[in-house]
Amino acid sequence: MNTRHSPNVANLKAQARRYRASHLAQGRTLSHSRALELVARQQGFADWNTAVANCRQHPVPEKLAAGKVVQGRYLSHPFEARIVAATQLPDGQVHLTLDLDEGIDVSASSRFSAVRKRVSGTVDSTGRSAESLADGTPQLQVIGL
Numbered sequence: 001m002n003t004r005h006s007p008n009v010a011n012l013k014a015q016a017r018r019y020r021a022s023h024l025a026q027g028r029t030l031s032h033s034r035a036l037e038l039v040a041r042q043q044g045f046a047d048w049n050t051a052v053a054n055c056r057q058h059p060v061p062e063k064l065a066a067g068k069v070v071q072g073r074y075l076s077h078p079f080e081a082r083i084v085a086a087t088q089l090p091d092g093q094v095h096l097t098l099d100l101d102e103g104i105d106v107s108a109s110s111r112f113s114a115v116r117k118r119v120s121g122t123v124d125s126t127g128r129s130a131e132s133l134a135d136g137t138p139q140l141q142v143i144g145l
Helices: 009-025 032-042 048-057
Strands: 069-074 077-088 094-105 115-123 140-143
Touching (some): 032 048, 069 094
Antiparallel strands (some): 069 077, 069 140, 094 115
């Protein structure tokens, strides 16, 4: 098993759908159940049932589940976003991938911009990341949980 994190069932199923679609795009057939088995093995599990059992032991809190719409701040910029992936970590934190409604310029330079529409970060149960900016503000805050 991958010891860094425990993926959730929704993320694994989405990965299997993408894997199957890429096979179909190349003219190769792959059943959904076979795609699930392959994804489970890629994650280090013996089979799909073992992967699901492990995911149930480390469920993502409902308020941070994939598909939820959230608000917050990233690098001090306010945002509204949809959670596209959420993975429960063994220490109780949750790694999130957010699809922002509007892009955020993550560059501190006035000479160029680097707009991001999708960002990732790890938050604790209060929705704050351990990583912080120079002034101590959390790098990522998911508020209104």
